[in-house]
Amino acid sequence: ATKALLASGANIDEMNCIRKHLSKVKGGGLARIASPARLINLILSDVIGDRIDTIASGITAPDPTTFQDALAIVRKYALEDKLPQAVKDHLVRGAKGNIPETPKADNPVFCNTVNIILGNNTLAVNTARKTAERLGYDARILSTTLVGEASGAGSYFAQLAKAIDPGQSGMAKPAIILAGGETTVTIRGKGKGGRNQEMALAFAVELHRISPGSQNIFFLSAGTDGSDGPTDAAGALVTPALMEQMKTISAKASACLAENDAYHFFEDTGCLFKTGPTYTNVCDIQILAVV
Template identity: 50%
Template sequence: MVAVQRTVVRRGDTLIVDGVAYDLQRFAHIYVVGTGKGSAVMAQGLEAILGDRISAGAVTVKYEHVAPVERVTLYEAAHPIPDAAGVQGANAAMELVRQAADDDLVFCLLSGGGSALWPAPSGGISLAEKQRMTGLLIDCGARIDEINVIRKHLSAVKGGQLARLAAPARLITLVLSDVVGDRLDAIASGPTVPDPTTFRDCLNILTRYDLLDRLPDSVHAHLQQGLAGSVPETPEAGDPVFELGQTVVVANNRLALRAAREAAEARGYTTLLLSSTLEGEARHVARMHAAIAQEICQSGQPISPPACIISGGETTVTVRGNGKGGRSQEFALAAALHIAGLDATVVLSGGTDGTDGPTDAGGALVDGRTVARAEALGLQPEAFLHRNDAYHFFQALDDLLLTGPTGTNVMDMYVVLVGA
């Protein structure tokens, strides 16, 4: 909410969005649509600014990620595997923007999780087939930007297609970025911005992960039709539908990391903001962080203790087991194995949205004694990691990070503390 109110300022009948002024008197209606784990709180912030000038709204959030709103209708839906409630929310948003005229203003509020929460399958593809496709992409270890390339080309709303529906209304998009590098076309699959990807890119990704022979028949047929040109491509840069649009990133991972660094320094830590662009397998990235902690313990490099290493990004997990967890919990479990025995060393791994994967935990907290504590209870950390079952491992130790929904989503944060 604060991020929206910092970006959008109202002065009487003038609305200023990231320095661009709009005369509210020229708009007959103001509509609000949106999707993502943080979009309800974003809508709450926009309502505080515009009040009864908002004519109607339809925003889809993950279950239990709601916030008090009055002018906007909230739809709760499933993430990361879409459900029928998500289809209902997406349809409501599309219906709202279709009725917008050239004297109307549409706000689109986007945050992480928006792709899954706005399923609007292209013609001929069922929700069940979209669900199966999403599961295949998640389990194969594909990066989120690769998953979103597929999503855009199986959707009626993503990849700039909402902008096509909203034209000729004025369109303002406010974004909480959950994507490395803040790529607008990847956040919530870019429903209001040009799409640089193609049907050919989809086939290349599916080939890379050996998924072509596992596709639902309707998905395979749709992609082939797209390659042949019988299904139109998503709108690209230069398309006139984008001429009346403004898109602003109101918050991102880097902003969250800077706030964490300030909090650590206020507590007397020497800090190093390592990166806000981490990607790769969660267990491999965790091992790198553990190596930095070991180096600090042994040599006082790259910073001297008491030290706080802060980083962020979005890792992936290639699912090979049948356990329960998320990428932040898997990171924490892998880190625990590599810092075992290190004195005064603590690692926190958490999703800024407060929900890591399909669990109620935001992540987990480990230290140099975690492995020993687990083994004393008869738990084998390596076995839990092998079957991707970090949730039950940390549940047994009471080391899950349980914050509940935070109202934001700017990827994940990793904090390594090494005491003096």
């Protein structure tokens, strides 16, 4: 079910809605199991906006969604023929009231539950900004709630880079733009990659189109957990050396983007960003540098 959801382009809230209604722990289920014991949840947020009901699918928070909502998402993304029959049957039984709903805000199981956020994407991006400033960069934060199609975000960063380079943005070089969030990829091809690699590839393709051979622009998009899609990379890096190569491999880059095959493109060009598991997850981070 998870693979079908990821391939559909459903966002994290929509995926979590379905997950909550397939689990006894998610969607406040852990709080219900632990009740009436006192429960303290120390949280690293991997969710944009830090909504407690969404982080880890809201194991200790009331769930505002319903089985009906989950079925609506299945229909929205035409997943009726892509989900296991057992999953569809479970959601239908729940929508008919034959399976108990997830606990809502007025449920007494939450009276002894405390949720504390220890770290999130905003903290990570702000720390990166302070580090960049100490290194002498004019550093700005674009957003810590970046969402939408990864390829569209990559193209936008390329256009932003071109605006910064000649001084049209009001920023002094060397400049760094930072962002964080979690984009999505609607899979249309049969390639290999992840949202961060796709964003970096779209960045390279667009930057080559509007400013071929750029020699002072760098771009990184990576997952803070060290993982990006079903790959061994955290993301990918676009460098001046790669932009020089784009003069001869731009057609390959565009073909790989159309096929959702960013991994093999960056593997061939030596620009995969590999950290290994970081054992934490506060969404993704993007770093655009114009030097």
